[in-house]
Amino acid sequence: MAQDSAPQAPAAPATPARTLLPLILPALVVGVAASLLLLGVSAAAEALQDVLWQTLPDALGVGRYSVLWMLVMLTATGVAVGLVVWKVPGHAGPDPATTGLDAPVLPIVVLPGLLLATALMLAGGPSLGPENPIIAVNVGLAFWVGRRYLPRAPGSLWPVLAEAGTIGALFGTPVAAALVISEALAGRQVRGALWDNVFAPLMAAAAGAMTTALLDEPTFDLGLPAFDHPGWSDLLAALVIASVSAVLGMAAVYAFPHVHAAFAKLRHPMLMLPVGGFVLGLLGALGGHLTLFKGLEEVGELAADPDGWSAGEFATMAVVKLAALIVAACCGFRGGRIFPAVFVGVALGLCAHALVPGVHPSLAVSAGVLGVLLAITRQGWVSLFTAAVLVSSPAILALLCIASLPAWLLVTGRAQMQLREDGTPVR
DSSP states (O other): OOOOOSOOOOOOOOOOHHHHGGGHHHHHHHHHHHHHHHHHHHHHHHHHHHIIIIIHHHHHTOOTTOHHHHHHHHHHHHHHHHHHHHHSTTTTSSOGGGOOSSOOOOOGGGHHHHHHHHHHHHHHOOSOBSHHHHHHHHHHHHHHHHHHHOTTSOTTHHHHHHHHHHHHHHHTSHHHHHHHHHHHHHTSOOSSOHHHHHHHHHHHHHHHHHHHHHHHOOOOOOOOOOOOOOOHHHHHHHHHHHHHHHHHHHHHHHHHHHHHHHHHTTOSHHHHHHHHHHHHHHHHHHHOGGGSSSSHHHHHHHHHOTTSSOHHHHHHHHHHHHHHHHHHHHHTOOOBSHHHHHHHHHHHHHHHHHHSTTSOHHHHHHHHHHHHHHHHHOOHHHHHHHHHHTTTOTTHHHHHHHHHHHHHHHHTTSOOSOBOTTSOBOO
16 A cells, blocks of 8 residues: 655644643733723723713814714814824834734833824724734733833743734734634744644633623624525625725725825925824814714714615715725824724625615625725734624634635735835835
8 A cells, every 4th residue: 555655744732731821811811901001091081072062062062973063073183193203202103004902112201102003093083993003002011011011921921912912902802802813823933833833822802802802892793684594696796795895905905005195295294194094084074073072982873773774875985985085094193004994894785785685784894894904904804703793693604714715815815904114015
């Protein structure tokens, strides 16, 4: 009987339990701290948002979301964040157009300004989420504290724990962090078994998720009608909606470096950010107040009444939100792109449902979110997870996995929505 003579790669040695056990306490501490910082910044931003968008306009007798107030508030937010970027030590970190979820370790002096700029952005209305800057702050803090009080631990441990803890806190579940870490490890040469490498990050993610769940009770389920029995027409709808959404997302990706270059010509944050804020105000006037802010609460309003807007109105909100995301990230506002991209995908899905009422709204929304996230994040597992968790219908998973294949072919190997220092897109 012929035998394969090709040499077999030796199996990776398992990490002893005595090596993993000491990681549990640091992972728990980092995960809880990451969640507390996220919740603290979010609470402060929400309190300021209530003042800026409710108390103040009511006191002045101005409509809360009138065109005038949107222009004033978003321009003023640009001025406030511009002052932080200009004057605060560390200048609120690197250009946000050059950063992603995998944050570098920033000097400790940068972190207060980055936190302040993020809180002002979240309260003021630009279309960005908290994920990128909060991950960067948690990574910097964890590295600084870890190296100071546990100098014998490897320096590479702290950024991984902080990133995992923050992602777990953001999504309210460690599954998202496990998927991100597994996807990152797939592109690296790592020692040991997969579960040995994700043991401590998964512990940090679980601690962050549990802390968020206990203190804030987050939910991503949009409460759309349940989807139970997929058919051939559902498969076709998922394929078409995910692919169209991916194409629209790629249009934004290709526009990204050009918009960034246009704002870069202004050269100074006190020009770039106020001008960007004014443009965001104009976009808000065009798309309505639901296209402001990070988009998570606004998505709930859309899903609460999926038949409450026409297909044209859903399409307008999707395009405006996508344009606002590009402008906000390119002019210098500190923030992430996942949550506004979710809004875009939900609006596109509901647009498809409005155009073809036979398309189930849960299927349309999940496929729309999947396509947009694949284009903008290039994170396959996170895109699938987010699309699925929004509708909480297990029957959709198989359709989403199939729909992700043509959508992935449309985006893979192409430019990403992240720039290098010289302004060229990452591939």
